[in-house]
């Protein structure tokens with residue numbers, strides 16, 4: 001057995017991770033359909049828990065219309081797509097979903113991927129690799145999927161200071177005006193919940209003839225009159241060259257996509273290996289996602305978005321009343337700052353075991369060392385009682401663990 005020697009190496013690195021408090025432990029949950037946000041916990045002490053860190057932000061993963069669409073398509077078409085998009089895997093459900101996505105963002109075309117991660121990785125790497133002399137200018141807090149895509153592009157790259165339009169402008173000004181440039185950024189940043197100054201970024205990018213690449217993963221379904229994201233809300237979608245999103249968060253299913261001009265989308269479709277050489281999503285997934293998007297485009301979506309923001313505001317009010325420190329931001333993400341990886345994990349463990357409250361500790365490398373946090377994501381389906389219960393639990397723990405409070 002030679003593998004033992006390799007295992008020793010693996011264990012040593014895992015031990016180092018554990019010593020730092022950065023070893024990841026997954027909760028084994030069974031989500032209960034119809035009882036959102038409740039789940040059965042198959043680990044630890046077991047029992048029912050309230051999920052407080054889900055990215056199924058509106059509970060659409062359990063919406064009856066979404067489930068009906070999924071069931072009906074399974075019955076009509078079976079389980080899988082049966083091939084890559086090129087070889088027998090492009091079904092009617094995929095084409096309809098892409099039309100729905102293009103319409104959501106007011107773009108001529110859309111292209112589906114197996115996840116948001118893959119869409120960022122494939123689109124950015126293809127653009128950067130195939131635009132001769134291209135420089136990608138990436139916001140310093142961009143998601144790992146964008147960073148990996150940019151790395152894989154092997155083109156010139158610059159990292160600009162987070163949301164700093166002047167830094168971006170300075171960097172663009174120093175580049176050859178004739179060479180292609182891509183400004184890559186997000187709308188809602190998932191860990192701090194802050195929102196990019198999209199209009200200013202577009203102004204600067206347009207001045208320098210740079211293309212803009214906007215990840216709206218944490219905004220689609222949640223913002224804008226039809227759930228088209230922050231760019232839709234601010235009337236800016238038509239100025240963004242490429243909008244990328246996920247079907248796995250607010251839309252409650254799985255999958256990723258890009259939208260843009262016919263030529264841009266056809267280009268990625270034709271050259272991105274992460275699109276071409278993989279089995280298409282199951283048609284039932286595509287049908288469910290399309291239904292979720294349709295629901296969120298309409299009146300019910302507007303109602304859910306308003307209820308979502310009300311619940312977020314209530315949680316913040318409760319935390320403020322108790323002096324629990326949380327990062328203020330204009331989005332739906334409520335980061336409670338612990339700033340210590342070991343305490344962060346300990347708090348999460350106690351919340352789960354003693355209070356039936358499930359929140360995953362967010363540690364390095366997802367956030368910088370010293371910025372460890374509990375990231376709460378209230379949904380419209382978290383009741384006011386549940387919100388109060390969470391705030392009371394944090395109040396208890398802050399006293400027991402002698403953690404610092406904010407003094408009003």
Ligand SMILES: *Cc1c(COP(=O)(O)O)cnc(C)c1O
Pocket residue numbers: 115116117118120143145186190215217218246247248249255256
């Ligand atoms: C989650 C996430 C992705 C990846 O989307 P998936 O559909 O989960 O693969 C991309 N960008 C950002 C900012 C994300 O948070």
